[in-house]
Amino acid sequence: MTKIKPVNERELVLGILMEVTEKGQYSHLVIRDVLGKYQYLDKKERAFITRVTEGTLEHMIELDYILDQFSKVKVKKMKPVIRNILRSAVYQLKYMDTVPDSAVCNEAVKLAVKKGFSGLRGFVNGVLRSTSAGLGQVRYPSDPVEGLSVRYSMPVWILKLWLQSYDRQTVETMLEEFQKEKPLTVRVRPSLENIGEGGGRPPRGTGAEAVWPEVLKLQKELEGEGIRLEPHPYLPYACYLSGQDYLGDLQSFREGRFSVQDVSSMLVCEMAAPKPGDVVIDVCAAPGGKAVHMAEMLRGTGSVEARDLTAYKTGLIQENIDRSGLSNIQARQMDARVLDAASAEKADIVIADLPCSGLGVLGKKTDLKYNVTEESLESLVKLQREILTAAKAYVRPGGKLVYSTCTINPSENLENVHWFLEQNPEFALRDIRESLCEELKGDVQEKGCLQLLPGIHKSDGFFLACMEKGLPQRSN
Numbered sequence: 137m138t139k140i141k142p143v144n145e146r147e148l149v150l151g152i153l154m155e156v157t158e159k160g161q162y163s164h165l166v167i168r169d170v171l172g173k174y175q176y177l178d179k180k181e182r183a184f185i186t187r188v189t190e191g192t193l194e195h196m197i198e199l200d201y202i203l204d205q206f207s208k209v210k211v212k213k214m215k216p217v218i219r220n221i222l223r224s225a226v227y228q229l230k231y232m233d234t235v236p237d238s239a240v241c242n243e244a245v246k247l248a249v250k251k252g253f254s255g256l257r258g259f260v261n262g263v264l265r266s267t268s269a270g271l272g273q274v275r276y277p278s279d280p281v282e283g284l285s286v287r288y289s290m291p292v293w294i295l296k297l298w299l300q301s302y303d304r305q306t307v308e309t310m311l312e313e314f315q316k317e318k319p320l321t322v323r324v325r326p327s328l329e330n331i332g333e334g335g336g337r338p339p340r341g342t343g344a345e346a347v348w349p350e351v352l353k354l355q356k357e358l359e360g361e362g363i364r365l366e367p368h369p370y371l372p373y374a375c376y377l378s379g380q381d382y383l384g385d386l387q388s389f390r391e392g393r394f395s396v397q398d399v400s401s402m403l404v405c406e407m408a409a410p411k412p413g414d415v416v417i418d419v420c421a422a423p424g425g426k427a428v429h430m431a432e433m434l435r436g437t438g439s440v441e442a443r444d445l446t447a448y449k450t451g452l453i454q455e456n457i458d459r460s461g462l463s464n465i466q467a468r469q470m471d472a473r474v475l476d477a478a479s480a481e482k483a484d485i486v487i488a489d490l491p492c493s494g495l496g497v498l499g500k501k502t503d504l505k506y507n508v509t510e511e512s513l514e515s516l517v518k519l520q521r522e523i524l525t526a527a528k529a530y531v532r533p534g535g536k537l538v539y540s541t542c543t544i545n546p547s548e549n550l551e552n553v554h555w556f557l558e559q560n561p562e563f564a565l566r567d568i569r570e571s572l573c574e575e576l577k578g579d580v581q582e583k584g585c586l587q588l589l590p591g592i593h594k595s596d597g598f599f600l601a602c603m604e605k606g607l608p609q610r611s612n
C-alpha cells in the first residue's frame with residue numbers, strides 16, 4: 137500500500153521561510169515548532185526540511201543574486217510565496233546533488249499551483265529551467281566587497297565593519313567557517329564521586345594533555361549508540377559530539393552528564409577560576425550554560441545566583457539546573473540594568489555574559505545576519521555599559537568581574553573594556569594566561585582579554601575579559 141502523505145516537505149519549508157522572511161520570526165524557533173508538530177515525519181524528511189530551510193536562509197543573498205540573473209522580474213518585486221519557492225528551489229539546484237534538477241523544477245511548479253498561483257506556473261518553470269542550465273556560468277560581482285557579500289551571503293555593511301578591524305584573509309576565513317557544517321561541542325560534567333573538592337582533576341590550563349576520565353567513560357558508552365565523542369584541544373572536559381539525531385533520546389544527556397556548550401563559553405568559568413565556597417552572581421544567565429558550569433566547578437560548595445530578565449528565561453535556567461542535579465545554584469528573575477542594592481559587594485565572581493550582536497555565531501544563527509542593523513549595534517553598546525555599571529557594584533574587593541560576548545565587533549568588546557576601566561579605576565585586567573592552554577596563551581590581549589575568531593580558533597567568535605577589583609588601600 138502506498139503511503140499517503142498528509143504534508144509535503146517542500147510545503148513545510150515554504151511555510152518556515154514565509155514566517156522567517158516575511159514575519160521576522162527566528163528560524164531556529166520556527167523549525168523547532170514545525171518539527172515538533174510533524175513528529176511522525178521520518179528522519180530523512182526532517183533532515184531535508186532542516187537542511188533546505190537553513191541552507192536557503194544561509195545563502196539567501198547569493199540565491200537572490202542568481203535568481204536576478206535569470207528572471208525578468210527581480211526578486212524584490214516577486215510575490216513573497218513565489219520568491220520563497222524559487223529561493224529554496226535554487227538552493228537545491230546549487231547545493232544538493234542528491235535531488236535531480238527536473239524534480240526540483242517540477243516540485244516548485246506544483247507547489248506554486250497548490251498555493252494558488254497557477255497563472256505563474258510558466259514563470260516558475262521558466263526561471264528554474266534557465267537557472268538549472270546556466271548555473272555554472274553565473275558571474276559574481278567584480279567589486280571585492282560586493283563579491284564577498286554575494287559569495288558568502290553576508291550583508292555589505294557587516295563586511296565593511298569587519299574589514300575595519302581584520303585583514304581580508306581573516307575575514308574570508310571567518311566567512312568560510314560560518315558556512316561549514318560542524319559537530320556540536322559539549323561540556324562533560326564531573327562525575328558525582330568527583331564533585332567533592334579536588335576530585336583528582338588534572339591541573340587547570342593543561343588543555344588536551346589530560347582528558348578527564350569521565351570523557352573516556354562517556355566516549356565508550358556513546359560509541360555503543362553509534363555516536364562519536366572526541367576530545368577538544370582547549371579543555372580536558374570539552375568534546376566534539378557527532379552522529380546524534382535528537383539529544384533528548386540519549387540517557388546520558390537527560391541525566392545531565394554532558395551539556396551542549398561552545399568551548400569559548402567554557403573558558404568564561406575557567407578564566408574566573410572559582411575557589412571552593414565562592415559566591416557567584418551571573419546577571420544575564422539564561423539558558424544557564426555558564427552558571428551551571430560555574431556551579432559544577434564549585435563542586436557543590438558556595439552559591440551561584442543565575443539571573444535573567446523574564447520568567448520564561450529563568451524557566452529555561454531552572455530546566456538546566458534540574459537536569460544538572462546541583463543544589464548550589466538557583467535561578468532568579470531580575471533586570472540586570474537595575475542596581476540590586478542588597479547584592480552590593482557580595483560576590484566573589486560576577487559573570488556578565490551580555491546581550492550582544494552575535495556576530496561571532498552567524499554560522500549557528502543563520503538568519504541573524506539579516507536582522508542585525510548598524511543602529512542596533514550602538515544601542516547594544518549602550519545596554520552593555522548600563523548592565524556593566526550595575527553589575528560592578530556586586531563585586532567584593534578582591535573579586536572578579538568577567539565580561540563576555542559572542543561577537544567579534546570591537547566596539548562591543550575591547551572598546552567596552554577600555555571604557556569600563558577608565559570609568560572604574562578600582563578595577564584592573566587580571567592575567568588570564570595561566571587559565572588557558574598553550575594554543576591560546578599567545579592570543580591574549582592586554583593580559584586579560586581574549587578575542588576568539590571563527591576559523592582562526594577552534595571555537596565560535598567570542599570575547600572574554602577578566603577584571604579584578606582592587607582591595608582597599610591601607611591608610612597607615
Ligand SMILES: C[S@@+](CC[C@H](N)C(=O)[O-])C[C@H]1O[C@@H](n2cnc3c(N)ncnc32)[C@H](O)[C@@H]1O
Pocket residue numbers: 401419420421422423424425426427443444445446449470471472473489490491492
Ligand atoms: C548571551 S545571553 C546569556 C547566555 C548565558 N550566559 C549562558 O551561558 O547560557 C544574554 C542573556 O541576557 C538576557 N538579558 C537581556 N537583557 C537583560 C536584562 N535587562 N536583565 C537581565 N537579563 C537580560 C537575555 O534574556 C539573554 O538570556
